[in-house]
Amino acid sequence: MDWTNNTQFFTYIGIIFSSIGATLILSIASFIIATAIALLLSFIEIFGPRNLVKAVEWYVKIVRGIPLILALFIFYYGLPRAGFPLPPLYSAILGIALVDSAYQEQLFRGAIESVSERQVEAAYSIGLTHWGTFRYIIFPQAFRIAIPGWINEFSIVLKDSSIAYAIGVVEVFTQAVHIAQVIADYLKPLLIVSLVYLCICYPLSCVSNRFHRKLLEMGMIGG
Amino acid sequence: MADYILVVEDLWKFYGREAVLKNVSFTVRRGETKVIIGPSGAGKSTLLRCINLLVKPDRGRIILDGDIITGRKDVHSIRSQIGFVFQHFNLFNHLTAIDNVLLGLVKVKKLPREEAMRKAEEALLSVGITEDLWRKYPVQLSGGQQQRVAIARAIAMDPKIILFDEPTSALDPELIWEVLNVMERLSRNGMTMIVVTHELGFAVKVAHEVMFMDGGTIVERGSPEQILLSPKNERIRRFMERMWYLYSLDIQSRAV
Numbered sequence: 001m002d003w004t005n006n007t008q009f010f011t012y013i014g015i016i017f018s019s020i021g022a023t024l025i026l027s028i029a030s031f032i033i034a035t036a037i038a039l040l041l042s043f044i045e046i047f048g049p050r051n052l053v054k055a056v057e058w059y060v061k062i063v064r065g066i067p068l069i070l071a072l073f074i075f076y077y078g079l080p081r082a083g084f085p086l087p088p089l090y091s092a093i094l095g096i097a098l099v100d101s102a103y104q105e106q107l108f109r110g111a112i113e114s115v116s117e118r119q120v121e122a123a124y125s126i127g128l129t130h131w132g133t134f135r136y137i138i139f140p141q142a143f144r145i146a147i148p149g150w151i152n153e154f155s156i157v158l159k160d161s162s163i164a165y166a167i168g169v170v171e172v173f174t175q176a177v178h179i180a181q182v183i184a185d186y187l188k189p190l191l192i193v194s195l196v197y198l199c200i201c202y203p204l205s206c207v208s209n210r211f212h213r214k215l216l217e218m219g220m221i222g223g
Numbered sequence: 224m225a226d227y228i229l230v231v232e233d234l235w236k237f238y239g240r241e242a243v244l245k246n247v248s249f250t251v252r253r254g255e256t257k258v259i260i261g262p263s264g265a266g267k268s269t270l271l272r273c274i275n276l277l278v279k280p281d282r283g284r285i286i287l288d289g290d291i292i293t294g295r296k297d298v299h300s301i302r303s304q305i306g307f308v309f310q311h312f313n314l315f316n317h318l319t320a321i322d323n324v325l326l327g328l329v330k331v332k333k334l335p336r337e338e339a340m341r342k343a344e345e346a347l348l349s350v351g352i353t354e355d356l357w358r359k360y361p362v363q364l365s366g367g368q369q370q371r372v373a374i375a376r377a378i379a380m381d382p383k384i385i386l387f388d389e390p391t392s393a394l395d396p397e398l399i400w401e402v403l404n405v406m407e408r409l410s411r412n413g414m415t416m417i418v419v420t421h422e423l424g425f426a427v428k429v430a431h432e433v434m435f436m437d438g439g440t441i442v443e444r445g446s447p448e449q450i451l452l453s454p455k456n457e458r459i460r461r462f463m464e465r466m467w468y469l470y471s472l473d474i475q476s477r478a479v
Binding site for chain 1: 277300304305306307309315316317326327330331361377380
């Protein structure tokens with residue numbers, strides 16, 4: 001078999017494209033779970049009692065030290081031994097979510113901490129309570145500050161999701177490799193799958209930059 | 224005591240072992256404008272911050288309109304009765320001019336939307352911020368406009384007193400005038416104000432009393448003419464000579 005005529009070319013492209021959905025489900029699901037965990041942890045680290053703060057710090061340290069593929073293997077090969085067999089897709093979602101939650105926690109904590117002290121003082125000076133200051137000043141500003149990094153983080157998760165190949169999840173990268181093996185030509189399928197990642201990541205990075213510029217203009221970051 | 228809106232008694236504040244406020248005592252009458260001058264590091268800002276409890280004093284009492292506010296639990300409701308205008312304006316970056324003013328009215332004073340809107344508009348107009356600027360974000364405004372919005376934010380809350388912490392120090396000379404002008408009008412209309420500033424012209428024109436602070440204490444106080452033109456204290460005289468030189472004014476010709 002080779003990749004000589006248009007019909008085959010489009011068949012293979014069709015097969016690769018049909019797995020984009022799987023890649024998106026995998027990355028969006030793990031990304032959202034990671035965001036939920038990270039938000040909770042970052043609130044705890046900033047507002048929580050001391051011992052919980054320590055716990056979160058250790059969580060971040062430990063989880064950041066785990067290679068992604070190891071996290072996936074733990075969920076896929078390790079959990080069945082503990083009596084929780086999980087299908088590959090779920091293992092991948094949980095593995096990526098676990099690791100990414102540590103990175104997102106740092107992102108959110110950084111955003112909350114980077115809300116200027118002057119803004120907080122002004123909020124107190126008009127009589128807002130701690131909660132009111134958080135609700136009306138810190139959170140809305142931190143939310144905006146976090147957006148560019150959060151979008152970039154999604155690009156990273158999207159690309160990292162290709163590691164799910166290692167536990168047999170059929171997503172776009174896996175599909176490309178399979179085709180490569182069948183037609184004994186790695187270059188073309190891999191270039192095509194590269195383009196797929198690029199076409200998703202590039203617009204995201206443009207959007208992220210836009211938000212970043214907006215924040216600079218609004219004076220919420222960088223001075 | 225009834226005509227004193229603010230009484231500060233024997234106020235002390237330490238940072239580590241260093242006292243930044245030492246035995247500061249003074250009173251402010253209803254409708255009075257008090258100007259505090261002095262070199263940087265004298266404790267002027269710390270004093271203002273203690274009065275609205277942004278900084279917790281270590282010793283002494285502050286009495287606002289008959290209530291002892293030091294050591295009280297409800298600091299937030301006390302702060303809502305004291306306006307504060309910052310050197311760097313500190314407008315909320317993510318809110319438009321009018322939303323900056325509305326926030327305290329709606330979320331702290333819990334006024335109904337319509338009434339809050341009316342008060343906010345009134346406050347903005349009173350500092351010369353016209354309707355075309357209401358929907359602009361702080362970055363879209365000049366420094367002078369931002370500071371006037373910040374003053375409106377303080378006025379709208381109907382505070383018992385407004386504290387100004389070097390309100391014109393971060394402004395271009397051209398813009399200083401428009402802010403001082405607003406403050407002067409505020410003072411003439413009977414607002415009680417404590418103003419930390421280096422604007423001697425403002426002090427001469429508007430202040431009822433000037434206090435000179437240095438090293439965490441009030442070194443001398445008196446009428447603007449007395450402190451600015453013929454201070455008893457040598458340290459103040461030197462400071463004033465430099466200030467007048469800075470403003471290209473001959474100290475002799477300033478005789479009032």
